[in-house]
Amino acid sequence: MENLIEVKGLSKSYPSFDLQSLSFTMPAGSIMGLIGQNGSGKTTTIKLLLNLIRRGQGTIKILGLDSVQEEMKIKDQIGIVLDEPPFPGRLTLKQIAYIVSGHYSRWNQREFSSCVERFALPLDKKFEALSTGTKAKFSLAIALSHGAKLLILDEPTAGLDPIVREEILSMLFEVVEQEDQGVLFSSHITSDLEKVADYITFIHDGRLVFQSTKDALMEQYRIVKGPRKDLPRLKGKIYSYREVPFGFEALTTDAEAIRKLNHQAFHIERATIDDIMLYHIKGELL
Secondary structure (H helix, E strand, O other): OOEEEEEEEEEEEEOOEEEEEEEEEEEOOOEEEEEOOOOOOHHHHHHHHOOOOOOOEEEEEEOOEEOOOOHHHHHOOEEEEOOOOOOOOOOEHHHHHHHHHOOOOOOOHHHHHHHHHHHOOOOOOEHHHOOHHHHHHHHHHHHOOOOOOEEEEEOOOOOOOHHHHHHHHHHHHHHOOOOOOEEEEEOOOHHHHHHHOOEEEEEEOOEEEEEEEHHHHHHHOEEEEEOHHHHHHHOOOOOEEEEEOOEEEEEEOOHHHHHOOOOOOOEEEEOOHHHHHHHHHOOEOO
């Protein structure tokens, strides 16, 4: 299977928000980071992928199957971790796992027990009594215990301490060691995506800004800094800029041209995913 996810012309309208003609693909054997500020359309996109809300227009194929016509077959083969897990708070983890296991044709009790041991999950505790981190690890244990070919994770590391986040990221690497599997990972913690993502899909105001490999982004974009009086010299060589107390900072994909200006006042450094988002959303054009 070449692509685990294929989205074409996806649209959804609300009174105050429109997701507009979104198209992207996610290859098998990869981790894709879905980024964008709050309200950009990330959660709407995930809900549409999971057929939790009705789309306006467009098509979605998951694992090569139509997301509406073959919804149950798809959901038998994917694992889902949401920022607010939907499990009943008054049930114990053991009770929840027993109920959930009956919904999957390939539930693997041995794999679940392995995850329980690895995450030190307290099976006799009620779900509502767990910490945020333990809830996230339990959700991931469920998602990993039925042979899922695709994991769809919506802010799974939000609010977690660095140690728990590192554990979860480590497990995501293990998933994509299988070349026919993959992970779609929505997160505000872009440093996590810099560690694990193969692809980045950036949504802003309901529109696709870009889809790219993470390595290409890290290679392409740079931050240039300098005194405000020299900013006009960079016209046509930067994407956008921001004024800062000691001058300016700008996002560029043309670092070589700036270096050729041979101006010692300019300082060029590698851009982070946060930088790329910030200057696409908040930067001023020159």
